[in-house]
Amino acid sequence: MTEKHDILTLDDVKLLVDTFYTRVRADELLGPVFDERIQDRWPIHLDIMYRFWQTVLLGELTYQGAPGQKHITLPVGAEHFERWLLIFFTTIDELFEGEKAAEAKWRAEKMADMFASKIEYYKKNQHRAIL
């Protein structure tokens, strides 16, 4: 078995993203939520996610977007975010080790918390008119 190393190249990012989303799609809780929204646009979604993590972890600025907006209307709650993080952390720990690997987990957890609270807020307030 080859030794684990850190996430250092675009190929490493692609391995992480491909492995993670293969597992997400096979997961009985998360798979249907993703497939319902993404439909036949998986190649595009994966390409966006390569660029997102390339930007965050490698400092190569290939992603521009507003991910919060894409999540706000998803039919998900705390259990979905817990599952997402469990699969993400397990995938990282199996494939990589090092500073960037730790940063990826830290960043994902922060974003999960942010998305989860935005979604809760949206659910509670969607009956109100947006001024």
Ligand code: HEM
């Ligand atoms: C319950 C957990 C989650 C679900 C179900 C989910 C689902 C989705 C879906 C369906 C899309 C595609 C949206 C579209 O193209 O219309 C998307 C995009 C994205 N997600 Fe998530 N997501 C989750 C958690 C996270 C977390 C924790 C992160 C943090 C790294 C994240 C980062 C992103 C990014 C960067 C995009 C691309 C947004 C863009 O198009 O610019 N997601 N997500």
